[in-house]
Amino acid sequence: MAEGRVVGIDLGTTNSLVAYMEGDRPVVIPGVDGSNLVPSVVALDPVPPEGGRPTVTVGNSARKALIQTPERVIYSVKRLMGRGVDEIQAELKLFPFRLADDVEAGEVPRIQLGELRFTPPEISAYVLRQLKRNAERFFGAPVTQAVITVPAYFNDAQRQATKDAGRMAGLEVLRLVNEPTAAALAYGLDRAKEGTIAVYDLGGGTFDISILKLRDGIFEVQSTNGDTHLGGDDIDNLLLTIALDEIHAEHGVDLRRHPGAVQALRKAAIEAKIALSSEEIAHFDIELPNGDRYQREIPREVFEQLIEPVLERTAGPCKQALADAGITADQIDEVVMVGGSTRIPAVRQLVDDLFRLKARGKRPQIELNPDEVVALGAAVQAGILAGASKTTEEMLLLDVTPLSLGIEALGGTVARIIQRNSTIPASATEHFTTGVDGQTNVAIHVVQGERELAADCRSLARFDLRGIPPMSAGLPRIEVRFLIDADGILQVTAREQRSGLAAQIEVKPTYGLTDEQVEGMILDSFDHAEEDFAKRLLIEARNEAETILTAVERAPGSAAWQQLSSAETAAIEAARDHLNLVKLGEDSAMIRAATLALDQATRRFAELMMESAVSTALRGKTMDTADDDLGEAVTAPHPMAAAEFK
Amino acid sequence: MLKVLDSAVPVACWSCSIGHNDFTLFCPHCSKIQPPPGGDYFSVFSLAPKLNLDLAALEHEFHRLSRKLHPDRFARSQDNEKQWSLADTALLNDAYRTLKDPLRRTEYLLKLEGAEIGEEHSGKDRVDPSRVPADLLEEVFELNMQLEEMRAAHTSGEKDAALEASLLDAKEKFEALLQAVDSDLRAEWLVWDAGDGTVRQPSQKRMVALLNRRRYLSNLVRDVTETLGA
Numbered sequence: 001m002a003e004g005r006v007v008g009i010d011l012g013t014t015n016s017l018v019a020y021m022e023g024d025r026p027v028v029i030p031g032v033d034g035s036n037l038v039p040s041v042v043a044l045d046p047v048p049p050e051g052g053r054p055t056v057t058v059g060n061s062a063r064k065a066l067i068q069t070p071e072r073v074i075y076s077v078k079r080l081m082g083r084g085v086d087e088i089q090a091e092l093k094l095f096p097f098r099l100a101d102d103v104e105a106g107e108v109p110r111i112q113l114g115e116l117r118f119t120p121p122e123i124s125a126y127v128l129r130q131l132k133r134n135a136e137r138f139f140g141a142p143v144t145q146a147v148i149t150v151p152a153y154f155n156d157a158q159r160q161a162t163k164d165a166g167r168m169a170g171l172e173v174l175r176l177v178n179e180p181t182a183a184a185l186a187y188g189l190d191r192a193k194e195g196t197i198a199v200y201d202l203g204g205g206t207f208d209i210s211i212l213k214l215r216d217g218i219f220e221v222q223s224t225n226g227d228t229h230l231g232g233d234d235i236d237n238l239l240l241t242i243a244l245d246e247i248h249a250e251h252g253v254d255l256r257r258h259p260g261a262v263q264a265l266r267k268a269a270i271e272a273k274i275a276l277s278s279e280e281i282a283h284f285d286i287e288l289p290n291g292d293r294y295q296r297e298i299p300r301e302v303f304e305q306l307i308e309p310v311l312e313r314t315a316g317p318c319k320q321a322l323a324d325a326g327i328t329a330d331q332i333d334e335v336v337m338v339g340g341s342t343r344i345p346a347v348r349q350l351v352d353d354l355f356r357l358k359a360r361g362k363r364p365q366i367e368l369n370p371d372e373v374v375a376l377g378a379a380v381q382a383g384i385l386a387g388a389s390k391t392t393e394e395m396l397l398l399d400v401t402p403l404s405l406g407i408e409a410l411g412g413t414v415a416r417i418i419q420r421n422s423t424i425p426a427s428a429t430e431h432f433t434t435g436v437d438g439q440t441n442v443a444i445h446v447v448q449g450e451r452e453l454a455a456d457c458r459s460l461a462r463f464d465l466r467g468i469p470p471m472s473a474g475l476p477r478i479e480v481r482f483l484i485d486a487d488g489i490l491q492v493t494a495r496e497q498r499s500g501l502a503a504q505i506e507v508k509p510t511y512g513l514t515d516e517q518v519e520g521m522i523l524d525s526f527d528h529a530e531e532d533f534a535k536r537l538l539i540e541a542r543n544e545a546e547t548i549l550t551a552v553e554r555a556p557g558s559a560a561w562q563q564l565s566s567a568e569t570a571a572i573e574a575a576r577d578h579l580n581l582v583k584l585g586e587d588s589a590m591i592r593a594a595t596l597a598l599d600q601a602t603r604r605f606a607e608l609m610m611e612s613a614v615s616t617a618l619r620g621k622t623m624d625t626a627d628d629d630l631g632e633a634v635t636a637p638h639p640m641a642a643a644e645f646k
Numbered sequence: 647m648l649k650v651l652d653s654a655v656p657v658a659c660w661s662c663s664i665g666h667n668d669f670t671l672f673c674p675h676c677s678k679i680q681p682p683p684g685g686d687y688f689s690v691f692s693l694a695p696k697l698n699l700d701l702a703a704l705e706h707e708f709h710r711l712s713r714k715l716h717p718d719r720f721a722r723s724q725d726n727e728k729q730w731s732l733a734d735t736a737l738l739n740d741a742y743r744t745l746k747d748p749l750r751r752t753e754y755l756l757k758l759e760g761a762e763i764g765e766e767h768s769g770k771d772r773v774d775p776s777r778v779p780a781d782l783l784e785e786v787f788e789l790n791m792q793l794e795e796m797r798a799a800h801t802s803g804e805k806d807a808a809l810e811a812s813l814l815d816a817k818e819k820f821e822a823l824l825q826a827v828d829s830d831l832r833a834e835w836l837v838w839d840a841g842d843g844t845v846r847q848p849s850q851k852r853m854v855a856l857l858n859r860r861r862y863l864s865n866l867v868r869d870v871t872e873t874l875g876a
Contacts, residue, residue: 174721218709385721396713422743425717425736483736486717 006145006174006386007135008378010182011124011162013078013205013231014340016040017375018131018146024391026186026379028372029138031059031130032544037371038134039063042126043073044114054114058130067267070096070259072114076233079205080120081165082158084511085109091229096259108513121161121513122521125168129523132169137540140589146171147382149374150488151206152178153226153402155448156460157511159489164518174385176487179203180210181221181399182377183338187368188214189380189391195333196222198321200351200364201374202314203339205231209318211325211332217394223324223421224402225317232273232341234310239269242306243284243294251292258289276303277343304346311350318354324421329355336365338373398423401484408445408454417482420450427483438470442478446490459511463492469499534588541588545579545595552576552602560608568604575601660726671715671734679715682733686758687741695755697835701746708742749860752831752853759846761854779859782823786866789816796873810874817870820863827860 008026010017015037019028028036043062046069047054057065066073074097080088085103092099100110100117110117128148135143148171150162159176166173177185180199187193194214201208208226212219243265248254255261265286272282276298284296322329335355341347342364351357351364368376383392400421406414407430417428432442442465449457468476477497484490513521552572555561561569575598582594656665662676669685672678688695691707713719715738720731744750753763778786792813799806831853838849 175718216709218712381718384718387719387722396716396718398712398716423739425732426739426743427733427736428740483732485732486735 004142004144005135005139006147006382007131007143008182008375008380008382009128009131009146009148010179010375010378011078011128011148011150011165012040012374013076013203013233014040015204015371016127016131017372018135019372019375019379020135021379021383021386021389021392024389025189026376026383028375029135031134032137033060035060038127038130039075040078040124040127041066041073041075042077042113042123043069044116046072047115054116056126058126066263067260069114070263074111074113074118074123076205077111077120077123079229079233080109080111081124082120082155082161082511083109087511096262108511108517119513119521121165121518122168122523124162124165125521125523128165128169128171132171133536133540137537140537140592144170144172145174145382147175147177147378147385148173149177149179149182149378151201151203151226151228152180152208152210152224152399153206153228154178154488155228155403155458156488156490157458158228159487160512163487163489164513164521167518168521168523170523173487175381176489177378177381177397178208178210178221178224178399178402178488179206179374180208180224180338181212181219181397182375182381183336183368183373184210184212184214184219184377185380185395185397186373186377187336187365188219189395196327196331197334197336197365198318198332198355199336199338200314200318200342201226201338202341202347203231204341205229205233207231207314207317209314209321211321211327218396218398220398221400221421221423222327223321224400225321225324226402227313227317230310230313231339235273235307235341235344236266236269238306238310239272239298240266243269243286243296246296247286247288247294251288251290251294253288253290253292255288261289272298273303273344276300277345300345307344307346311344311347314350315354330360334362334365336368336373338368338370340371342366342370399486399488400424401426401488403448403458404450405460405482405484405490406447406449406454406457408447412454414447414449414452414454414457418484422484424484424488425486427481429479429481432465432478432480433474434468434471434476435473437473439473439476440468440470441466442468444480446482446492460490463494465494468496471498537588538586538591541591541595542583545583545591548595548598548602549576549579549583552598555602555605558609560605560612563608564605568601572598572601572605671711671738679720679727679730679734681730682737687744687754690738690741691745693745695758696839697752697755698839699745699751704742704746708738708746711738748828748831749857752835753857756850756853756857759850761850763854763857779862782862785816785819789813789820789866789870792816793869793873800873813870813874817867817874820867820870824860824863824867827856827863831856831860 005020007029008019017028017036017038019026030036031038038059039062041059041062043057043065045055045057062073063075066075076095079091085099085107088109097111097113100112103110108119110119111123132143132146146166148162148166150159154162162176163173180201183199183201184197187197196211196213199208199210199212201210206226206228207230208224210224211222213222240262244255244262255265268284268286272284275282280300282298282303284294284298286294288294332355335351335357337348337351348364348366357363380392380395381397383389384395384397387393401418401424402420404416404420405418405428406416409415417430418426432444434442444463444465445454446460446463447454447457448460451457465478465480468478475498478494479497480492480494482490482492555572575594579591579594579598582590585591657668658665659673659676659678659680661678662673664673664675666674669683669689671680671683671690673680683689686695691704693699712735715731715735717728717731717735720728723731744754756763792809795806796809796813799809834849834853834856838846838853841849
């Protein structure tokens, strides 16, 4: 049986992407709308009038629902992955979502979305499923294996939650790769690149810095550091908070009570932020519910002062990473910039200063698209794992664990057993004994972090070693082996050495779902079934056909249509009639070919439409996306195209 | 470099059933990956236990073995090979991390030789007053007083330039002492590597003492650095 393709997925806070190795280079797979970026937004459609479970939409269409039905939409869920109810309270204040009422402390939080509740991994699973489908549509074959990227500074629980999400989406996660390392893979794909590089990754919600040595195709991470709650979201929230406060003070309107209005304002804040990367001044102009207008100018200088504290928070991790790698800023050959937030000029300036780039005749490395480089790197890693390509054959990534692993010792202090920045897989063996005669259980508390007291570290899990043969206190000798695997996830095994018995371990993850819970959350379990897959391909092909046919039906009414020659209109009509006929059949490949033919026939018409769209000042955007575009550099698709497929 | 001799109990290869010694990561006959071998960290790199190592050669061997053992190379293999790749690579990484660092390497080898050494120089264990090297008692006492003063000054927001200068002096002095310990250690490496049992025993004792002194000094330097930087 031929192995299926392994795809690389960047599961981002704001946007997600899926990529694969096309021969010896990584390529991003576009979605149905032609866009490479799938917004990590999940919306619950209204309950169908005939009853039943409402459907879930993902991406651009879900983002549209954000303003109309904010209570049915969730975004930036990555910030909640692998965290406990008590940890996310502060976070939740800034978001429109709320927790289900019956969630108890210590449980995985469930978010109330309309009438249903979802855990963060389930929400991520919907995003992953969308990417999986985009890839399947592109290949015309099922995709079941993936490499997924995570922030380098993600802890064990956050990694496990991401893996759970993959499983729920019907994907076997072959490897979790750290985002900055993935970026380095894409950057260093060209084997000529050797030396020491830093990857500065400031994304929507997380910040990572990694220092790597590149030599002979080996990418060896020296150190990594970061902050899993620092990113573009924080900048948006700063602007949003100021606007909300000003509106309240100047116009007496408390928009915080209107979630839809907050989202509209948020959109305006994001647009202002993006504009300020290229303009010297940005404008807010919002109509308020009472009819007033909130108008404000934000000069870049003011913006930069405002965000300085946020950006400054990236300096500490950079310095620590350098110190841990045992090198100085001057020994860094290149700084690779990753993440949409690195488009901000003040960020580039900060990096320039931190690594003394200008002084050494260098500049931050921005040659790769900061939105796509992580997904491309994930595809490279997928290629390495599949062992399919000559290019990746000699490449090997040696990553590290970002946080030290420790055990709570007497008095609540931490005994560190695996140091941060150890190359993974890494292991440690510890011995435990009993304190009381006849004791048959020993409890072990494992923590992750750099602080001296266990209470200040991140609680990872409590292990109960059971089945110890009753002996005098101090006599049993239980060997516990801790192993951090290549995904950065902890595995534990134990053995009582005097009796030779393998002590039974009951692992209670402090935050996380059990295997059974994950099993119960798997999205449509028939997803892999061949027959089902063929059916889905047919439905999707028909939907795409309908989309373009509807557009063609409307076309004669437009001015652009009049500019076409009669031969051109005749060709379009012939292609349309052919598609109308073919779509009634059961052959999804034929429907796609006919859709593609109609798409080709309408190409000039589409170009004419584009021109008129541009002339109506919708610079670089298509009619479809202009009204809901939040400003990311989405490549403008053919306005009628149903994207490429093979 | 010396090869470790084939002295171990033979083990049958899981794949081709031909026996091989237990110190190998790959079957010499069918080249298949083997479960984690017995033996110490040195034998992972086919090295004899020595304190002086060619670090460039060690790194080269680490990369060569990583390419063959890493779980990335076994992503689509059967489960047992996957598990062994994971365990073998963990062993390789643990061995490399220990051997490439001069102090960890020394501690490791001394422990292999049965020496009793305090906790590894990991952890952020605070300076233990009971372990002050005798010749430093007076200076350490004074330094601790100054550190206390400095911390108090930080809390109250005062700035005491004289105190700061004096602490910087102390830091330099203790750093010089650290370097002296390191060069003494390196001298012992030569003695140990070249010597036989009669020479090694006293050398080991001296190294244990040097390591304890080093740990004490480096904690002290870290405390001063932290207090100055606070």
